[in-house]
Amino acid sequence: MKGLFRTRDLAVTQACVTAFLFLLIPLVHLLDKGFYWLQGLLHGLSATMTVMLGCWTFHVAFMKLGRGKEGGSGLERLLWLTNLLVLLAIISGNWLYMGYRSPDGPQSWLLAHTPLAHNIVMEWKEFVSLFPLPLGVAAGFILRRFGNNKEIGQIVLLLIALLWLCLMVGLVTGIGLITLHP
């Protein structure tokens, strides 16, 4: 019997609507009157897009790697695109970090009011957020050299899983920190 819609279409619609609404979060920076609103907007947009593309890459990797399925090149393209976005998120993050550390900026506010937010959350985030870049580049290199190899493909999948984990740590701690901004 033919249903009203295909389940896959509903899933794709859900993903698109979620992605669109997610991208609205950084646009809240347009309401910001602070000196570093543009950096906040750029870092928010690149970080959000990176996490979304990272999730997509992880899903495609689930389907393709270690099963000998054709189509590894599509995954490789997605992976390099994710790596490019990670790099943009790191560069914009560095730029925003200047605002964070500026005199009378969020860092000094946090250290005065809630020091653990800087000394635990930010101190962890700064480093874990750098990890996705080497993880993704190593995964892309191995995929390029070995293709859809069953055993080595699983190592690529593992690296993509760790990349996704670090991206999520970066996003969650970042969003957590901006809720504390004065």
Added chain:
Amino acid sequence: MEKRQPQSGEVAAALGGLWLGLAGVVFSHLWSTVDPAGSKPALLKLGIWIPGWWGIGPFAGKETVGLAMWLGGWLALHFLLRRREVPVRPAATLFVIGFGFILILAWPPVYHALLGWPPGLPE
């Protein structure tokens, strides 16, 4: 014709270089925690190639240490191991253990408990 099949040593080299890069970032940060006065000039100097380094502070130096150890270590290991067959399962297991170690060591309550908290915070 088909080129020579790459050896699994390349995978081990990529994983090893990757771990060195992550360790470089975290250990340079631990150095700045143990010895802020001594490490700051060195880390600031290392970071000057990054645009806006003066606003980023020693973090730019830590990024540089990580980048240099990642790419330098990867290159060295690649030429060392590329013609060898290295069993991938133990290499991957070792990498995952090493990654977990770095992730936990980078968690501030862990290294502050070992190296001391910044002034004004709980011991």
